[in-house]
Amino acid sequence: MTTTEHPHDHDGHQDPTLYRTPADAAAAPGEGLAYVVGFDPAGARPDALFTVGTDPGSAAYGRVIAHAEVPGVGNELHHFGWNACSSALAHAGHHHAARRYLIVPGLRSSRLHVFDTVPDPTRPRLVKTVEPGELAARAGYSRPHTLHCGPDGVFLSCLGGADGADGPGGVALLDHESFEVLRGWESERGPQHLAYDVWWHLAQNIAVTSEWGTPSMIEGGLVPDLLLARRYGHCLHFWELGTGRHLQQVDLGDAHQMVLELRPAHDPEATWGFTNTVIDVEDLSASVWRWHRDGDEFHVTKVITLPAEPAPADDLPPALKPFGAVPPLITDVDLSVDDRWLYVSAWGTGDLIQYDVSDPRRPRRTAAVRLGGIIARRPHPAVPDVPLTGGAQMVEVSRDGQRVYLTNSLYAAWDEQFYPAGIEPWMVKLDADTSRGGLSVDGRFFPHGEDFAGLRVHQTRLQGGDASSDSYCYRR
Template structure:
């Protein structure tokens, strides 16, 4: 009997991923802020089909009040780094949907009908707490020892510390807490790695009590939200180094390591500076035996009339950019930065990662600007480019507009709505961004739910890490 074939969407190199067939489906999680209707996994479609730009599948969760946020695959290209774990027969098949408020994790099988995923397992909050000691699952990455699931809260009612739970690729059993020596790490957010450097990096947001009701101005001004990066021994789960970016640089969120497996740098976004409401992007890099971080992008706040501002911003007379997501193309050439406050998506050429150069910008929504989508010029948009996902070939960029329920309400008190947009770029022509007018699911398309993160069939720029050049 022949062995099962290796999943063709496991790519040995970034170049293999770029050359693979483009995505035909985009999966989007959507949630009900009122926690009355079930959250859902919705599916968009093939750009070459007659139903392009429309929702072609819809799967309701069996419960309400989950607040779906980040989600991801059970397995991906990092499977090639496994030591002692089978690769043949393992598939990028299951999507795990953590509930940021419920702490339950719903597992959906995208086969045999990718447009209609079906629920195959629910990992209860009690199992996550009992076996790993965590709650409030936030971000997951398919990794070399299983599924790495970052969590904001502690288990059994503890506000913290947050950390990483390790789940099995196949059974989805919660195995344990990944850390064996957490050092000074207490706040949690994202986690990712340099596989060939045996290094895992984590970032910081806050504990559940610090984030679930919106930004707390007292905590912000006191520098209590996360402002550090942590570096770990990936194989041993031991904390090795912390880099404090400074207490003014509040909320150190999305990590985007280089896709080149031999490179030793990456980018992280910082939501706001308490000094001037600016946002920033920092580059970490190895320097000898240690790691360093440098601020390489600064985005200033924009003046606005008091009448245009929500109560939280009226005293400042300005809109902060609020960099809430970043994404790095698979070829490591372009970095995309979401400015959710001003409604801008920025594109930077990072061929020299120490010196990013802005090459494109598009505005949709924004606290003060409310820039419309070109397909509906008479409809000012709320929210702004928030979660951003990039196709493997780097030519299509997808953005959704909701950040987190309570934060949506704080910064867009009149309502954030729901929309999902696509932008196009030509990496070989020096970048630049244009909005695809044919692609704009919005409003009633989402049945009253808010759209958050996007995953692309076969993988995307933030799904996979690669083992070979």
């Protein structure tokens, strides 16, 4: 399949959803739609991209409007993103770019799916697929995970080497317009071997990558022996963005296993950001860390610790019975566009926690909501008698910071270990107090179960952009 139109708007004018500054993004009209990927954990039915109504004044509010399936089975759609975002404004060659196409990787299949949201944004059309052989031959990678629109193309982080080999993982570059795989991004890899996320400080020409594990370390579930041997990722890597040259590795300590999401400050003049670790093998806690630049060096400091919660062994899944506790399992964090509010999802306990990070060195907890969880499962107010399965997992924050969207699945094989009774899909919206802090669950918004055709849901993207899709070029 091939694209039929150039990815800019029809009259050649700049896309209004590419914002000069974070303040412009926050002040722009809110999202009317959310896009959510769903996957079949059994790999027997096609995965799909869902469209959900998010306009409170619409009859479609909180409803799944449409879904578009991808070819084949066993893709496991996971993370995805736009072909263009606000970073395009820094590059004259892309000044007619438009936030139009959604690029949706299959984490297990290594296939890329390109959806066009024009002419009908409620019903994206699949217009191109990129086969795993192209990713392997041109970039040397497989298992595509996270993508961001960047300076030289679309940056696509990948967990595996060519054809699923156990690394090194890294970053592939895709063409902004044809979506063809161009090459591997790294020019000097240094000590980096494991991969997960990639993002950057655009104005400072600095990229950051994090670490999870290679395909064999994750695809069958969490491997206890590897965890106890401290073999999962525990480092951040800093790079020269323009050249792909490795500059510095910072080790968070091998007890802190799985360094995942990267949330750099949206302020283009800042050189700090947040990341999370999933589990501390010494006490089952989870943590959030802040990186910052001091001169030519980056430093990383733990700023939040969530302890494990004691629990009767009989209430725990087999993987946790020997420990007598529920680990928080921080699996996602998201930073509001104004850089004031940090959201932390603890998938094990089911908590979404809000922190005021006006001083990013000292986050202050301001609110929390528990939904689902491994034990003492909490319901949604729309169905108060039915405890939710799974827990708060993927987080997405609206550009104005007033709405927070959650889904509940991590990764098929890992879901089965921590939630062996199964996970019924759900998507939740919370309203956030952006003046003093606070969270409340919106009882009107609760697509779940067969609304998603029984597919489990993972990442969400919002129409017009969201807190984890854009990097900005100008402070004012």
